[in-house]
Amino acid sequence: xxxxxxxxxxxxxxxxILDVAxxxxxxxxxxxxxxxxxxLEAGIAKGSFYQYFEDKDDLxxxxxxxxxxxxxxxxxxxxxxxxxxxxxxxxxxxxxxxIFQDFMENPGLLRIGADLMRLEGEPVYQKIMGCYxxxxxxxxxxxxxHEIGQGEISEKVNPRLLNFIFISLGLYLAYDLxxxxxxxxxxxxxxxxxxxxxxxxxxxxxxxxxxSM
Amino acid sequence: xxxxxxxxxxxxxxxxILDVAxxxxxxxxxxxxxxxxxxLEAGIAKGSFYQYFEDKDDLxxxxxxxxxxxxxxxxxxxxxxxxxxxxxxxxxxxxxxxIFQDFMENPGLLRIGADLMRLEGEPVYQKIMGCYxxxxxxxxxxxxxHEIGQGEISEKVNPRLLNFIFISLGLYLAYDLxxxxxxxxxxxxxxxxxxxxxxxxxxxxxxxxxxSM
Amino acid sequence: xxxxxxxxxxxxxxxxILDVAxxxxxxxxxxxxxxxxxxLEAGIAKGSFYQYFEDKDDLxxxxxxxxxxxxxxxxxxxxxxxxxxxxxxxxxxxxxxxIFQDFMENPGLLRIGADLMRLEGEPVYQKIMGCYxxxxxxxxxxxxxHEIGQGEISEKVNPRLLNFIFISLGLYLAYDLxxxxxxxxxxxxxxxxxxxxxxxxxxxxxxxxxxSM
Amino acid sequence: xxxxxxxxxxxxxxxxILDVAxxxxxxxxxxxxxxxxxxLEAGIAKGSFYQYFEDKDDLxxxxxxxxxxxxxxxxxxxxxxxxxxxxxxxxxxxxxxxIFQDFMENPGLLRIGADLMRLEGEPVYQKIMGCYxxxxxxxxxxxxxHEIGQGEISEKVNPRLLNFIFISLGLYLAYDLxxxxxxxxxxxxxxxxxxxxxxxxxxxxxxxxxxSM
DNA sequence: CATGAATGAGACTTCATTCAT
DNA sequence: TATGAATGAAGTCTCATTCAT
Numbered sequence: 001x002x003x004x005x006x007x008x009x010x011x012x013x014x015x016x017i018l019d020v021a022x023x024x025x026x027x028x029x030x031x032x033x034x035x036x037x038x039x040l041e042a043g044i045a046k047g048s049f050y051q052y053f054e055d056k057d058d059l060x061x062x063x064x065x066x067x068x069x070x071x072x073x074x075x076x077x078x079x080x081x082x083x084x085x086x087x088x089x090x091x092x093x094x095x096x097x098x099i100f101q102d103f104m105e106n107p108g109l110l111r112i113g114a115d116l117m118r119l120e121g122e123p124v125y126q127k128i129m130g131c132y133x134x135x136x137x138x139x140x141x142x143x144x145x146h147e148i149g150q151g152e153i154s155e156k157v158n159p160r161l162l163n164f165i166f167i168s169l170g171l172y173l174a175y176d177l178x179x180x181x182x183x184x185x186x187x188x189x190x191x192x193x194x195x196x197x198x199x200x201x202x203x204x205x206x207x208x209x210x211x212s213m
Numbered sequence: 214x215x216x217x218x219x220x221x222x223x224x225x226x227x228x229x230i231l232d233v234a235x236x237x238x239x240x241x242x243x244x245x246x247x248x249x250x251x252x253l254e255a256g257i258a259k260g261s262f263y264q265y266f267e268d269k270d271d272l273x274x275x276x277x278x279x280x281x282x283x284x285x286x287x288x289x290x291x292x293x294x295x296x297x298x299x300x301x302x303x304x305x306x307x308x309x310x311x312i313f314q315d316f317m318e319n320p321g322l323l324r325i326g327a328d329l330m331r332l333e334g335e336p337v338y339q340k341i342m343g344c345y346x347x348x349x350x351x352x353x354x355x356x357x358x359h360e361i362g363q364g365e366i367s368e369k370v371n372p373r374l375l376n377f378i379f380i381s382l383g384l385y386l387a388y389d390l391x392x393x394x395x396x397x398x399x400x401x402x403x404x405x406x407x408x409x410x411x412x413x414x415x416x417x418x419x420x421x422x423x424x425s426m
Numbered sequence: 427x428x429x430x431x432x433x434x435x436x437x438x439x440x441x442x443i444l445d446v447a448x449x450x451x452x453x454x455x456x457x458x459x460x461x462x463x464x465x466l467e468a469g470i471a472k473g474s475f476y477q478y479f480e481d482k483d484d485l486x487x488x489x490x491x492x493x494x495x496x497x498x499x500x501x502x503x504x505x506x507x508x509x510x511x512x513x514x515x516x517x518x519x520x521x522x523x524x525i526f527q528d529f530m531e532n533p534g535l536l537r538i539g540a541d542l543m544r545l546e547g548e549p550v551y552q553k554i555m556g557c558y559x560x561x562x563x564x565x566x567x568x569x570x571x572h573e574i575g576q577g578e579i580s581e582k583v584n585p586r587l588l589n590f591i592f593i594s595l596g597l598y599l600a601y602d603l604x605x606x607x608x609x610x611x612x613x614x615x616x617x618x619x620x621x622x623x624x625x626x627x628x629x630x631x632x633x634x635x636x637x638s639m
Numbered sequence: 640x641x642x643x644x645x646x647x648x649x650x651x652x653x654x655x656i657l658d659v660a661x662x663x664x665x666x667x668x669x670x671x672x673x674x675x676x677x678x679l680e681a682g683i684a685k686g687s688f689y690q691y692f693e694d695k696d697d698l699x700x701x702x703x704x705x706x707x708x709x710x711x712x713x714x715x716x717x718x719x720x721x722x723x724x725x726x727x728x729x730x731x732x733x734x735x736x737x738i739f740q741d742f743m744e745n746p747g748l749l750r751i752g753a754d755l756m757r758l759e760g761e762p763v764y765q766k767i768m769g770c771y772x773x774x775x776x777x778x779x780x781x782x783x784x785h786e787i788g789q790g791e792i793s794e795k796v797n798p799r800l801l802n803f804i805f806i807s808l809g810l811y812l813a814y815d816l817x818x819x820x821x822x823x824x825x826x827x828x829x830x831x832x833x834x835x836x837x838x839x840x841x842x843x844x845x846x847x848x849x850x851s852m
Numbered sequence: 853c854a855t856g857a858a859t860g861a862g863a864c865t866t867c868a869t870t871c872a873t
Numbered sequence: 874t875a876t877g878a879a880t881g882a883a884g885t886c887t888c889a890t891t892c893a894t
Contacts, residue, residue, distance in 0.1 A: 005853075027334070031245035035889065045855040050890070121240060152423030154416070158409035161385065162418060168381045172374060196371035203367070204415045205375060210365030218878070248864065258880045263865065431857070453760060458670035461885065471859045476886060547666070578849030580842065584835035587811060588844060594807045598800065622797035628850060629793065630841045631801060636791030637841060644874075674868065684876040686871080695868070 002062055006052035017042045017052070021059055022067065026108025029115050030060060030124065057124045064116065065131055067109060113167075140166045215275055219265035230255045230265070234272055235280070239321025242328050243273060243337065270337050277329065278344055280322055326380075353379045382410065428488055432478035443468045443478070447485055448493070452534025455541045456486060456550065483550045490542065491557055493535060539593075566592045595623065641701055645691035656681045656691070660698055661706065665747020668754050669699060669763065696763045703755065704770055706748060752806075779805045 006014065020042040024033045035056060039046050053059045119125040140163045147153040153162075172193065219227065233255040237246045248269060252262050266272045332338040353376045360366040366375075385406065432440065446468040450459045461482060465475050479485045545551040566589045573579040579588075598619065630637075645653065659681040663672045674695060678685050692698045758764040779802045786792040792801075811832065843850075 008853095029242055029244060031242055034887095036887095046857090046890090047855055047892080048853080051853065056889070147423070151420055153418050154412075154420050154423075156412050156416075157418045158406075158412075161406065161409045161413070164381070164385045165378065165413075168377070172377045193371075193374065196374045199369050199371075200374070200378075200417065201413070202417045202419060203369075204413065204417045205366050205370045206415060207364055207367050210360070210367075221878085247862095249862085258878095259865085260867080260880055260882095261878075263867095264878065269864070434857085455668055455670060457668060460883095462883085471857095472886085473859055473861095473888080474857075476888095477857070482885070573849070577846055579844050580846050580849075582838055582842075583844045584832075584838075587832065587835045587839070590807070590811045591804065591839075594803070598803045619797075619800065622800045625795050625797075626800070626804075626843065627839070628843045628845060629795075630839065630843045631792050631796045632841060633790055633793050636786070636793075647874095673866095675866095685869090685878090686876055687874080689869070690874070 002053050002058060003051065009052070013044075017044065018063065018067070022063060022108040022112065025060060025063060025115070026111040030119055030122075033060075057127060060124060061127055061131070063112065064128055215266050215271060216264065222265070226257075230257065231276065231280070235276060235321040235325065238273060238276060238328070239324040243332055243335075246273075270340060273337060274340055274344070276325065277341055382406070428479050428484060429477065435478070439470075443470065444489065444493070448489060448534040448538065451486060451489060451541070452537040456545055456548075459486075483553060486550060487553055487557070489538065490554055595619070641692050641697060642690065648691070652683075656683065657702065657706070661702055661747045661751065664699060664702060664754070665750040669758055669761075672699075696766060699763060700766055700770070702751065703767055 006017075009017075017038075020038050021033075024038050024041070028034065033056070035049060036046065039049050053062070116125070116128070119128075141159065144153065144159045144162055148155060148157070148159065219230075222230075230251075233251050234246075237251050237254070241247065246269070248262060249259065252259050266275070329338070329341070332341075354372065357366065357372045357375055361368060361370070361372065432443075435443075443464075446464050447459075450464050450467070454460065459482070461475060462472065465472050479488070542551070542554070545554075567585065570579065570585045570588055574581060574583070574585065579585075645656075648656075656677075659677050660672075663677050663680070667673065672695070674688060675685065678688050692701070755764075755767070758767075780798065783792065783798045783801055787794060787796070787798060792798075
């Protein structure tokens with residue numbers, strides 16, 4: 001947990017530091033993230049960093065738990081009251097909108113989450129799982145379960161697989177961005193992706209001819 | 214490219230070294246992979262490593278290009294003759310079988326591939342893309358294009374998205390493995406995943422009720 | 427180029443580091459120079475070295491260009507205004523005085539310069555020649571050319587050879603020092619050498635008898 | 640001292656090994672010389688090297704003492720019988736011819752000799768000086784002393800300085816070669832250098848005008 | 853609290869030498 | 874004797890963390 005000194009900082013500076021850190025962890029991964037680069041980028045002294053955070057892990061843990069888990073839980077908190085009357089499409093749009101928001105604000109957050117998978121054996125992973133044991137399942141699962149319960153998603157759909165596909169959406173955005181050489185993420189790009197995904201989820205991928213083979 | 218000395222080694226030792234390296238790169242990522250750990254694990258001297266490989270990058274590149282690209286191209290080479298008469302389901306099974314094979318032989322290979330995305334700005338990434346510029350698109354794309362051309366996959370399906378979903382399958386296996394605490398991968402697990410995926414691809418995820426909302 | 431941190435150091439410490447480095451490069455040559463030994467001798471941490479300099483080459487280049495080239499150019503700058511009225515003897519004395527100064531302050535500098543010749547094929551040599559392409563000719567040549575133009579040195583004298591002889595003077599001092607087991611260099615030693623050299627340059631080496639043979 | 644196995648080799652192979660070694664030591668210096676490169680170049684196995692020589696020093700010492708000292712002593716041995724009637728010019732030519740021979744056969748020998756100066760503090764230097772304490776003075780000195788005794792070289796000439804100038808001739812050739820970008824050493828180049836040097840040794844460098852200033 | 857230099861463990865890499873075949 | 878793989882000490886360089894100002 002960051003030290004009190006960090007929370008005493010003006011909000012703007014705090015945000016700057018976290019933005020830089022998210023970018024660094026996202027682009028370089030946990031292992032490759034470099035504190036010297038971060039403080040340089042954030043415009044603070046190296047010593048200051050250690051007055052704000054215990055160490056590298058402290059910062060990483062804070063980002064993971066507060067920002068990722070926090071954001072994802074935020075969807076749940078916001079939407080759970082509407083679970084009863086939210087149409088499936090609406091749910092997908094809502095969730096995706098949140099993902100899009102994440103991306104616009106912090107394109108790195110999703111990649112950080114993806115990186116987390118790798119750290120299984122590391123001490124830092126144990127620390128994280130000590131706080132958020134179900135971190136990886138905490139996002140879409142409740143919605144999916146709810147839709148199945150409502151009879152809107154077929155019981156034959158494996159919820160874990162579907163959950164994973166949703167999680168992958170963010171990575172797909174990054175992948176798509178890279179392979180199309182788009183400079184920035186336009187909302188349009190996200191919408192197109194959502195349309196594409198919706199089509200598959202609604203119709204599957206086959207033509208009638210394809211289905212009959 | 215590894216030096217001749219590496220290829221002069223007994224096949225068993227060569228395999229041991231590559232297995233250890235794949236494990237290391239898979240678990241630690243490119244940045245976190247540690248040569249000291251590898252040579253310790255592989256039971257060779259530090260100096261020997263550098264008689265086999267130019268440097269860390271040389272080994273990494275060899276694994277990426279030969280093992281990953283090599284295997285993936287192997288699917289293509291093996292199946293392309295049958296593209297005409299291969300049913301879609303058959304294609305999916307064939308590809309998945311290959312992925313499964315990869316996983317049984319080297320659970321790390323897929324994670325290494327996933328890690329590659331992160332390295333974009335690094336020199337090693339340039340090296341790889343110098344050899345395999347289309348590495349990320351080279352696997353499933355031809356099949357997908359072919360099926361669309363045959364009118365078996367709907368033209369409304371975004372091939373890039375579908376390609377990405379397929380690529381994610383391997384990651385899903387890893388994810389599933391971890392979250393279910395399965396010790397090893399059973400072929401049964403793969404089959405279940407394939408069944409689950411096929412269901413979605415064929416039917417979408419919605420019930421009639423869900424679709425009509 | 428050293429980093430700013432190096433120039434922020436107290437002058438005394440900076441001098442200590444450079445003195446140690448010059449000694450190391452002079453005694454061990456570029457290849458044999460050892461950073462661990464340098465930092466031990468200079469009383470700084472290994473890591474500090476790399477906060478001051480990019481790498482070994484950075485330090486070497488700095489010494490070569492700043493100290494050697496710097497000093498040599500200093501002679502030129504100081505004396506060029508007097509080129510018109512400086513007698514040849516005076517010129518030799520001035521130059522030699524500078525060499526002597528170099529030697530008293532940093533006996534290693536001249537040996538470093540001599541070592542440079544060996545590095546021709548090395549990357550570091552290219553770096554140096556990128557900055558100072560005429561480094562080896564930049565010292566005495568202008569004076570010699572001037573004297574020839576003035577008709578004070580015979581046109582039959584090969585200026586390149588003469589330049590080389592002058593350059594060798596410094597090495598001769600080192601050589602003389604070693605072979606006479608003199609502990610330190612006395613100014614007297616330099617004067618004797620200069621007298622000896624002047625004699626040869628003025629009279630040649632032969633007696634009348636010798637010349638007639 | 641090389642082991643008996645070395646002397647059992649066919650002369651041609653022995654020569655090849657020594658040629659390669661001289662080249663390596665000359666170009667890279669004692670510290671930079673690399674045994675792997677040598678055996679590669681010489682076309683022998685690494686293990687063989689250590690069956691011919693005790694270690695790197697053993698080879699280096701052998702080259703220094705046998706080839707350099709040997710060659711230089713050879714001049715003396717060959718010419719000393721003619722010391723009585725050898726004209727000064729003849730002496731210079733004879734010596735220079737030998738230097739030229741050295742250069743044509745083994746351009747590296749002279750540079751190795753020059754490199755020796757640097758090694759003063761090293762164990763290998765002690766070894767060498769244990770065998771040839773006067774190595775550096777053994778070449779031209781006897782001739783110079785003789786000429787002075789004959790009254791052909793002025794007594795006012797410092798024999799040590801002259802000795803050094805002669806030693807430098809070889810280095811000058813290398814220097815000249817490098818700065819004129821000549822590809823190979825022509826005999827013509829040596830002759831020109833000798834002519835240039837002779838002029839200076841005979842006439843000094845000054846014009847009458849220059850002398851009178 | 854802010855600063856940025858200082859620290860040193862540990863990473864990658866080289867290379868003289870040994871050793872098994 | 875010939876071979877070339879094996880070895881590990883030692884070198885260069887990185888970077889998280891501490892510390893003096």
